[in-house]
Amino acid sequence: MNDAPIKAVLGPTNTGKTHLAIERMCAHSSGAIGFPLRLLAREVYDRVVAIKGEKSVALITGEQRIEPPEARYLCCTAEAMPRDAGERAFVALDEAQLSADRERGHVFTDRLLNARGREETMILGAATLEPMVRALVPKAEISARPRFSTLTHIGPRKLSRLPPRSAVVAFSSEAVYAVAEMLRRFRGGAAVVMGALSPETRNKQVELFQNGEVDYIVATDAIGMGLNLDVNHVAFAGLTKFDGVRMRRLHPAEMAQIAGRAGRHQRDGTFGTLAGAGGKFGPSPEFTEEEIYAIEEHRFAPITKLFWREAEPRFDSLATLIADLETPPAHEALRLAPEAIDLATLKRLAEEPFAATIRRHGKVRRFWEACSLPDFRQRGPDVHARFVARLWQDLQEGYIGADYVAARISELDNTSGDIDTLQGRIAAIRSWAYICQRPDWVLARDEMASRARGVEAKLSDALHARLTERFVNRRTAILMKSLGQDAGLLPIALDAEGVLRVEDEALGHVEGFRFVVDQAANHADRKMLLAAAEKALPRILGERAEALAASDMADVELSRGAIRWKGHMLAKLNSRDGQLKPELEPARELATLPEASRKTLMAALGTWLDGKLEPLEPLHRMHVAATNPDAGSQARALLLNLIAGHGFVTREKAGLEHLPKEMRPFLRKIGVTFGALDIYSPLLLKPAPRQLLAALGIDRRPLQDAMLPVIPDAKKLPSGYRHAGTQAIRLDLAEKIFRAAHDARTKAGGKRRFALDLALPISIGLEEKNAERLLGQAGFRVQRARPLAEGTFGPPRPDQWEWRPSARRKQNQRPAPAPAKPREGSAFAGLADLMKQG
Template identity: 55%
Template sequence: MLVLCLRANDLARMNAELKAVLGPTNTGKTHLAVERMCGHSSGMIGFPLRLLAREVYDRVVKLKGANQVALITGEEKILPKDARWLLCTAESMPADRDVAFVAIDEAQLGADPERGHVFTDRMLHARGREETMILGSESLKPMVRALLPKAEITTRPRFSTLSYVGPAKLSRLPPRSAIVAFSAEQVYAVAEMLRRMRGGAAVVMGALSPRTRNAQVAMYQAGEVDYLVATDAIGMGLNMDVDHVAFAGLSKFDGNRRRRLTPAEMAQIAGRAGRHQRDGTFGSLTLEGDALAEFRPEEIERIEEHRFEPLEFLYWRESKLDFASVGALIKSLERRPVRREVRAAPEAIDLAVLKVLAGDSDVMTLATTPHLVERLWAVCGLPDFRKTGPEHHARLVGRLFAYLAEGHVPQAWYAEQVARLDNVQGDIDTLADRIAGIRTWAYIAHRRDWLADPEGMAARTMAVEEKLSDALHERLTQRFVDRRTAVLMRDVGRKGAGEFPVAIDPEGEVSVGTYAIGRLQGFAFEVDPAARHADRKMLLATAERRLGHEYERRAGALVADTDEHFTLRTDAGQPIAILWRGHEVARLGPGKNLLSPRVLLDRRIDRVSDKGREAVIERLKSWVRAGAEKVLGPLRAAGHAAQDPAAAPAVRALLAMLVDEGGIIPREAVAAPLGALDREQRRAVTRLGIRIGALDLFMPAVLKPEARRWRAALRAAAADSAMPDMPPHSSVVLPTPEDRALLTRLGFRAAGPQMIRVDMAERIAAKAHEARAGGQGEAVDPDLVTSLGLQPAAVARLMRDIGFQPTEEAAGWIWRGRERRKPPRGGPDKASHAFAALAALKR
């Protein structure tokens, strides 16, 4: 008997890439897998948590569109007909789905006694047609080598450093800290203390629904609270801005006994501190009356160095089951593995429930055919969300099976069970229990053939879960977040706001007396959003009366500051703005010409004196001029030359038109002034950094990424509009959009279905003319157009614009000269006349 045999679909994929990407938290493994999946024509990733599947689903939807992406979990399914990318929990990965890419996240969970057999099965059998990726910790390496000898193993280092900083009292914990406890009671106790001492904390526990958990995390991420109290559920979850993780304990109950965390488990939790390249710290929490959770020196070393004992085995359970009878099914589930790298999984809840039902005569009377035995096993897979235990859970499973053996679960009975849970009254524990209950009915609704109207019931259970989740978030916030301490309100009310000194720390935090009331960001004061409406007015008035000197001081600091502390904000869809040390201080509007926009101060600088505002405006103008000179120097020089009375009129006209178009203009648009130039005048034009091409006149300097950004920003400012969506910096060829105006201004030439950057178009033109002059070789350089990604239709359009026509000869193209377009009747448009453009440039 071969237990760990390859399935037929595995054999079909034996030649596909199989990779294992291993490393600690914060190494970008999941991000890599998502990138790889999106690069394939289809794909699927299995996650350990519904929450993680949902988070990545939302990300991929933004990239691929909602109709192309599916979410498949036990309690939630979003499965469009044309879905090509699937984000699933490990248990819900469809085994029969043929996709190009497959990834399994947190595969080291194969060593978990409760769910490990699922992850082991996915490691062994879930395969992509073209690529499969196993993600996990480095402790998984020996298992990958033993069970997947053909896998290519890659290790990734952590992006940031994780350091131990010792124990700390709750009152000494730094902001942006997460406190980890290992029971709901301790979570509540710590959160209550933080409410009294620091104004509150967000709470994260495994029992929370994704909606409640997301709302709590969002409150923390938004800075409404600076602390987060969580169970070890934080170890695998949403990325959060946590700088420090404090352990309130180092032992937990694992379902069988209370034991000390392993170093790998400690690291999984501590690794939440520090994200990307920001370093993090961890330590223990000193709680009065409780024994200190002390880390051992060897544990600290392993966590900091990310060195853990390699896994010696994974849990496994037979997945090729015998449904001939209930007894045969149990026997196949208890089959022992034959390889030492895997061990039989402990009895899971589904098998325990099946054994209970095997002793129920009513169930055994119904489960008489392989189809019904398989049906019974499917119902046993209903998770025990309420943690009631096998005996109690088996009663619900048995009743469901009795219904399903005859057809469907009765709609009226199902609706009644859901209605009992549709109640938002009660405390935190009551609401959490109802959420666990509604998850049971959501799971049932997402089984395609268990209900007559599964879609309608799924929508109903989702609505109830969302209502309960919102109520639970509200209860948690009410209990654990005090948005303004009563002491501060009493003191302010008694003495009056005018009596309190205002202090501003280096980070901009404004304090009245000893209490922080808001933050000064640049010139914008933001009062604490947690303050009640009446209190906000009083606190704001107090701060405003004391901030006048600070506004003047900051205005002086801005005027004296060096250029590197100013930036041009060019976010798509946003007005063009100047930032000083990260804070918006002004916007750009229409000015005298493209290179001289108007500086419009932010209204919050109105608090500065007139003299101070004038100095700020002059400083910002100076910075804009310097920035334009640095990035668009050749364009500005051409503008000055266009106003030189010593220059020939034709030269001035040509330069004026070129500058007015931002340094790029079709050759046909300046045919008249260009034709009037003699050889020396042409040389003078080219010495200004202008290239006279076969198709366009342009300045190569303005095609550089930063120059393109500034040109687009200045044009937006001149039009008093928002910054447009910019193409990638490295773009050379782009699909032709419906509105070609932006790409044309940025230096792209339309060529049928595609637009090509003008300098690349000139390279193609030059190659064509070289071939024509030499009398041999192809007019179109195939290597060049292939490297650019030009379509045949685009090449044909471009060659015609250059002046070539297709021919049956070997070269494929023959020179006919460029078509001369007839001017519109009535003469040239006066507004676009060369000297009108020249007039616009006068200062």
């Protein structure tokens, strides 16, 4: 259709194919992706909306259409993918290996052959599809993607031994319900997911599993079609299924598609069978060695044929239409699709008396569209054909009346009944939702479609409630009945994930050293579980505290004035006068620890904190010097100002005029620098000490993590910076610029004006105008050179600079009063004698 590149991204599950397609689509100006399930289409729709916004994304399925007028990105089911999708910059088809499916394969084959993007096309599927892509799309660029994690077979597991975060896969609603009921009795409950569920019900059931309210999910093979779950293990309750024609064993590729749900991204997964799942569902399933090897190594027999059916038949007559739909394909890689429900319905109704009146092109086309109504209720071709015949009688009059549709929807607006009854109503309302989405079938289409969606949502909520009520046990009832009411007898342990368990049943979880009881427990069980946990917690948390104290404390950090472990506070930091190291106040949660364990942990935290405070050694030296009574009041006052400023203070606020000059060498020795405008410690302007001061909660000003030389100016600057026009500069670099300016003034030999090269501040990152404003703070003023007279050639005259310190600065430069005589025998008296001898 065009010369745009076609990329086939093939590989097993958990390779990021769908994620890649979403990224590529969002990188284009427009796009469309076709999915095998409306559940998956809805999931991706939500992800793209989060990136592009609701106005830019459309969701198109048989039963639902969300089409903003400005939508540029489409998330569709393959059947609902619009014919004009090729007008978009990007087009992708997900799970393209379904082209080999008996029922829907011809739809996917048509999209694989004809759906093309204006700028890029992407075909996503299993590696087994590669020969067909090479045969049918020879210009496609094929790339293989390896699985992010490994998949390992661990053999059969009984329900009582099933690992947490497991999915059990069955192949009939009867088997799904039976397994879910057993999990409710023996493991506390399970979420249930089947393809017949509405997206709302499915999402709420998945949420039960994802949130950890239940550790197990029971599903049909619909779970294999790209639904993202945090599953660690997949257990097969059976290895045979009815494929619409006969009962057969799953192909290894189908097994792998389902087993591949285990593990996510780089977390490995396992698969196996459910031991004891025989009985009325057949013998207990077992994998063969060949199947295990194929699944673990992702080696499967390639697909050799794809199902095809004429996608654009002629509508001259019903006979012509049927003949075109039954015409075999010309390409050797394609085979004619088996008779689907839409074609079976068409052939049945073509024999009815009213079919003689269906003659013109438009009427034949409209009749075919009616026959294409999906059989949501799954009652067989005859029942479905009668429903379509009644629908066609209404459509012959033009449109179906809104009152009639509203009455049918109202009949289904009933949330009473059991699970099967509600599922039947949801299937029926899906039929009406599909009918209401057609642009030329129903009067007041938007209103009727909205009503149908509303009823489906209500029925979905009711079905979710029924499923939860039937298959989710709030964790403790059976356990408490078997063990009695004495909670102290329960064997309680804390697992590696921080969950407090009693015989594999969760009581709650531990956050740091605080126990949180499971919110899913009812009131009576909550009190019992809490009492059981409280009896074991001192011992368990004491062991946890001692293990933490003996570890390297890799997960311990300083944050917001406290020591935290995995985000939970262990101790609050309280500042102490005259000391840099703060006092450690144990968090309230540590009160439940045994005394010895608490002391061991606090001692370890103190030692750990000593090591963390090493970057603040210059500040520690200031604290020590400021508490020395021999330092003199003037030096101690300056040191206290430096400590209060966390390593720096302006000369104006330092009280420098009172400091004796002979005290300056002593202060320099402990790391103090006397600058033109600031007094500071250069070592405290590095990133590590600044970050540490912020984490300790000592310095509450904004933090510049990297302590960059120059940053944009702000009303409240990070510590260690000085304003410089529209920029701010670090104090030590500002002092370097001031010293360079004074050096240039000295070289001028006492002249009032001198030349100053601004290369240094500009190389640091200051703009020229901001460099002049910074120098102006230190008393340097620029005198612009007069331009050359007109007609005069030569380089322009350089600007001249003057140094005119402010009156306040001159006052600060007055001689300090005579210092007090140091106490005889003190260190400062010895320093004075040495200076006199020098």
